[in-house]
Amino acid sequence: MTAWLLAPLAYEFMQRALLTSVLVGVICAVMGSYLIVKRWALLGDAISHAVLPGVVIAYILGIPYFAGAVVTGLATALGIGYVERNTRIKSDAAMGIMFIGAFAMGLALISRVPGHIDVHHILFGNVLGVRDGDLWLAAATGGLVLAVVALLYKELLMWSFDPTAAQVSGLPVRALHYLMMLLLSVTIVASMQAVGIVLVVAMLVTPASTAFLMTRRFNAMMGLAVVLGVAASVTGLYLSYYANVASGAAMVLVSTAMFMLAMLFSPQEGLVWQALQRRRRAGRIQQEDALKALHELEERGTRADAGALAASLGIERGRAQALLRRLRAAGLVALAPDGSAALTGAGLRKARGLVRTHRLWERFLTDAGGRPWDLVHDEAHGLEHYTPPEVAEELATRLGHPRHDPHGAPIPSVEGILDAPADRPLVEAETGAEVRVSRVDDENPRVLRTLARLGIGPGTVLTPLPGGNGRVVLRVGGEELEIDAETARHIRVEVRPGPAQGISGA
Template sequence: MELFDLFNYALGIRALIASILVGMMCGVLGCFIVLRNMSLMGDALAHAVLPGVVLGFVVAGSAVALGIFAGATIAGLLAAIMITWLQHNAKTKNDAAIGIVFTAMFSLGVIGISKVSRKGAHLDLDHFLFGNVLGLSNADLYLTAGITLYVLLSVVLFYRYLFATTFQPVIAETMGIPVKVIHYYLMLLLSFAVVASLQAVGVILVVAMLITPASTALLLSNRLNWVIVISGIMGVLASVIGLVVADVYNAPPGPAMVVVATLMYLLAVFFAPKKGLLFKFLYKRKTRNRIQFEDTLKQTLKLHERSSLSLPNLQERLGFNSRILKYNLSLLTKKGLVNTKNNIISITEKGITQATRLVRAHRLWETYLVEEMSMDAGQIHEEAEKYEHVLTDDILDELEAKLGYPKLDPHGAPIPQNEYQPEKPLSMLPLNATAEIAQQQLNEHLITRLWQLGLGPEEVFIITEIEDNYIEIKMGRELVKVPRTLANKVNVVKLGEQVAMG
């Protein structure tokens, strides 16, 4: 079998090891290239090393691998410097400057190769364009291993600096981090990675090994350290699988690796948890179904209250087609919220409770929009229709406390009340009574609301005025007006009998 043959040969083993190293290194480094929006720069450096490779080859003599490495690195850095210089000084657009420099250098390299070839030396343009992973020498492999180690070590050691300068370069600068030095250091690492990858995948495809696994990883995780690890693993998988596939189907290894990496990327685009298209689609559908379900329940309650609950009325109010309506009604029946015996619809106790919660959410949100966001009563219904489905009980309790337990919404409709009644509400105290705020209150949000009025637990006060809308109390020298709706919910402890009663 061919596969067997491949790994029996030293060449095959070397190719495998080199692929693993290059996949890992490009995957790791690629994360920063992608996050810095420098994909084009990665491609540019890959092409721009070519004249350096030729020059290194010519000058180096016997130490070919080292000569090519040195030449390529210098050419890569030179390209990075020229690009940055043009961008800042010649007022050329960023991507145009990149394009100009790398195509020029690549052309020089191609011309150089043709000249060298004519002199009878062995330098094959094809190998540089598309890689020649099966033609690796031991020296090449050692160099690749050394470079990989260096790049990975750099990323680990300078992780903080790379993170800070990638995420917020200006902030990094205010912290005294040498942003420009880091930029050029990254360009150096990028040149290293390009040289090491030349033989595996070639000039034209290096950029794929840099950006495709990284883009895959970015779809799979939200934490940079994990993104880097996943990207490294993706790079290794792509290059190893690509190599094996290439061997089995007798295809060129470099392009095979890129195709595998791209397939993995596409899988992530569709099936990644949270960020994948399938997940988004399912989530959207689930939300839509829940909204339909809740709307059906709410309209059932409303029609029930008007004693006009029937299938045609429901359908008219909801505007669903009958298939969707029947589906939702059967779902409601299954959950014991609605009864549909003998084709007569009725709502159960449990259904009323749940539907009332939706009404409460809707009306509280409308009240909030009008009172806190100064929106017009005419424009809030649509907004509340959306939010009634997403507000949690906790947020509703907070809203209610913040708004001072309102009884009516902006349209004058009653807001369904939380049934809770405190043991001894503030509103029940007579004039001149002395009392203190109880430790026990309805919930955290009420306590927060009281804090905002300057009323902490065990704060002693006297009732000084009782009006329809509010109750005025005196604490020390301070007078506070507590809205009556809020006073209804505040639990107090009345102090001794000697207190004067109104």
């Protein structure tokens, strides 16, 4: 490996190429960091294309190419600003007009210049062919960029984050703006030999964007961008040497690959982690719902198995089976050979905890939130999965440790003890005898609205009368009411009236 890395460096052109790659990696990353936060990426692209005519003009005049390149690059940047300020054209169109115009001017000049200009070299670069002069230019640019950023770091930070406040505090923001534009132009020209003017914008934007995704402070972003930029350009150089790939393209592709990896896997914002987290959360919510469903089946005395679970969660049987196996693996459920399921001690505690949280939220939403009782079941269902136990206990304390939810269902104690009342369905109560409503089923909003309208809720004392034909007749407070059998089925009553609970709801 070491030999593989060192062998090429026996050649002088490779030494120059390596140094140039490192320098380009550094300056592009530093300037690129400002480009990202200032949203100057398109401007970088514009300047890089606009250096072409300058290179050609310098060739014609016989002066150093970078002088011509920086002049036309900057002139175009200023021209863009001029068009933007003095016409109704917006900045993106202004850029398109000016930089493609300049670029075309460069191409036109090249086609008319006697002698030979290697267009391909200017457009796409060739780091293996850099000369001493190019290396010195990159080194001088690197020195200039790093010196300016080191000396003016805090002023540039303020200028890029909050130019308005910077101006109010007396910072010469226009001067900083033009200084950065100049540095950007110089950086582009100095990177031209390595990656070419078409690809340089990628070296500016990509490592800095990768670093942007992975950091939360600007100096860290810049530092990481430098590391990534140098790694990309050096890796690209070796790819270019060994695999004979165009150097600029190789460098850009390596940094693009780095960006993809960061986008998918960066610790905080990686899309893969986010997707995994969503899946894990969805899985946890489904397990919690399954525990509650099993608890309810047990409370009703119904056999709990995959079929019953699938029916109450509205999922396929196969998925319910998988869910039961996962719950067994977590030690929350025991499975019998005949396929029936029972909550373990841990499972029961967890289920009761969820029921407690759910019913406390219902109480809170009706009592403190003023929500109608036919809506709170779904609302509490959304909240219960995101409520840590200490928050649930805070709710209980604030509510004065209620013992029943708004629908009359008992709230399990914090230890997980559930006092099930000795009640039975209203439809089974004997006619003529006074009973008290203990609870109403909370999952059918229509029934809850009907009952709220009739003033029937937990604590209501009523007498079932002989009815028939699918109607149930009740005497409530001296009045006779008729309800349909479907509604009646949702009401449970205690034969021996307990203490009043009061009616809540709409």
